[in-house]
Amino acid sequence: MQNTLFLLCLLASPLALYASVRPYKNYRGSGTAISTATPVPQYQKVGLDLCPTCIQFTGEAINELLNIILNLGVVGSCGKVCSALEQKTGSQALGLVCDLLCDYVGIEEFIKLIQKADLDPFYFCELIKICPIFDTGDATITQLSVTPLSGPQGPKQIAVAYTSKNGTGTGEIIVGIQTVDGLPIENGFVHDAQPAGTYPLSLTLKAEPDPNCDPSQGFCEQWLPGNYSVTVDVCNGECGSAHPNSKVYDRKTTGFIITEN
Ligand SMILES: *[C@@H]1O[C@H](CO)[C@@H](O)[C@H](O)[C@H]1NC(C)=O
Ligand SMILES: *[C@@H]1O[C@H](CO)[C@@H](O)[C@H](O)[C@H]1NC(C)=O
Numbered sequence: 001m002q003n004t005l006f007l008l009c010l011l012a013s014p015l016a017l018y019a020s021v022r023p024y025k026n027y028r029g030s031g032t033a034i035s036t037a038t039p040v041p042q043y044q045k046v047g048l049d050l051c052p053t054c055i056q057f058t059g060e061a062i063n064e065l066l067n068i069i070l071n072l073g074v075v076g077s078c079g080k081v082c083s084a085l086e087q088k089t090g091s092q093a094l095g096l097v098c099d100l101l102c103d104y105v106g107i108e109e110f111i112k113l114i115q116k117a118d119l120d121p122f123y124f125c126e127l128i129k130i131c132p133i134f135d136t137g138d139a140t141i142t143q144l145s146v147t148p149l150s151g152p153q154g155p156k157q158i159a160v161a162y163t164s165k166n167g168t169g170t171g172e173i174i175v176g177i178q179t180v181d182g183l184p185i186e187n188g189f190v191h192d193a194q195p196a197g198t199y200p201l202s203l204t205l206k207a208e209p210d211p212n213c214d215p216s217q218g219f220c221e222q223w224l225p226g227n228y229s230v231t232v233d234v235c236n237g238e239c240g241s242a243h244p245n246s247k248v249y250d251r252k253t254t255g256f257i258i259t260e261n
Pocket of ligand 2: 227257
């Protein structure tokens with residue numbers, strides 16, 4: 001117990017950095033072009049909530065964990081799996097959260113649930129009973145706008161707000177940009193389970209070529225002049241997931257224009 005409390009204290013400090021809508025690493029790619037602009041006060045939670053930590057952890061580690069489980073075969077202990085994870089990722093924090101979650105359910109259950117979750121961090125954190133399940137939630141996107149609506153390359157603000165009558169489950173918000181020259185740009189954010197209310201969210205879009213983008217590592221968006229569309233999904237669980245306790249609450253689309261100068 002004392003050990004767990006110690007781990008919780010260690011986890012509490014990095015947690016404080018996150019407002020309750022936060023980007024997390026997922027299969028949708030880097031998405032560095034879209035980020036949260038300002039922490040929104042009403043998202044701030046009092047006290048310690050392990051659910052967002054679990055989702056953040058699972059988003060970053062589930063792929064590697066599956067590989068480790070596959071390679072180790074019949075695994076003996078949480079310590080073995082989690083130190084392998086720490087070694088592979090070079091992250092002590094991931095190793096710590098792995099130990100915490102694995103000790104919580106036991107190694108056999110942990111492995112079973114990692115495999116059952118099928119790369120869906122929300123589903124995993126619900127299966128392991130760290131995140132609450134809430135299936136009668138709803139959300140309607142009441143605002144979606146881009147400022148400036150028309151102008152040259154440069155930073156844009158994306159304002160999103162959604163209203164919930166019943167409250168929401170823990171889930172994902174996906175922001176996707178349909179670009180002129182190629183692949184869509186997407187980023188995912190986690191939102192906590194929330195009571196009824198209206199939840200505004202301010203995002204920054206860096207609509208200009210990234211000087212650090214390495215073309216040998218993939219496509220580098222050029223933000224050519226033309227029409228762009230922005231689609232936002234607010235979901236229970238992972239957007240588009242076929243797992244239980246998942247639903248797209250609402251989707252809205254808007255547009256903006258990049259001009260020559
Ligand atoms: C909201 O809650 C009410 C009362 O519990 C329920 O009847 C309704 O189906 C819920 N809405 C959704 C979208 O689940
Ligand atoms: C871009 O959007 C503007 C305004 O909505 C429209 O007039 C124009 O035809 C669009 N251009 C293209 C290439 O779709």
